[in-house]
Amino acid sequence: NLQLAGRSPTTRMESKGPKDDPFTIALDRSSAEAGVLGVVTADANGLCVGATGNMRFRAAAGHVFEVRKHFAKLAGDNDVSVQIETTTSNITIFRKDGFTFGVLSKNQSNTGKK
Numbered sequence: 791n792l793q794l795a796g797r798s799p800t801t802r803m804e805s806k807g808p809k810d811d812p813f814t815i816a817l818d819r820s821s822a823e824a825g826v827l828g829v830v831t832a833d834a835n836g837l838c839v840g841a842t843g844n845m846r847f848r849a850a851a852g853h854v855f856e857v858r859k860h861f862a863k864l865a866g867d868n869d870v871s872v873q874i875e876t877t878t879s880n881i882t883i884f885r886k887d888g889f890t891f892g893v894l895s896k897n898q899s900n901t902g903k904k
Contacts, residue, residue: 825896827879830854832890839889847894854892858883 828843830851838851861872861883872883875897882893 825898826893827896828894830892830894832892834888836890843894847892850892854881854883855890858885858890 826843828847829841830838830847831840832851832855833839836852836855838848841848841851857874858870858872862870862885869885874881874883877897879897880895882895884891884893
């Protein structure tokens with residue numbers, strides 16, 4: 791369920807070729823993980839190029855891009871992953887194949903009491 795920024799939530803990107811490009815593969819893998827609520831992808835300029843799941847998260851593409859960029863400057867590594875944890879959710883930010891991905895997921899430590 792890949793959706794493009796600026797289009798209605800029911801519009802899906804259609805591809806005439808096989809869906810084996812790095813962008814589609816990374817997006818599909820990210821959204822297939824258990825507990826994932828949404829995935830947003832930003833291009834090299836921080837613009838949203840795709841989102842799935844929680845569509846409100848799509849608006850955060852620029853912020854996700856900037857957080858990863860600033861953290862990479864501090865860490866001295868462009869391929870670092872950043873994880874932000876709240877009481878209810880986690881956001882994991884990483885770079886793959888020239889795109890910045892933000893994955894919003896449920897905070898697994900608070901989802902069930904033992």
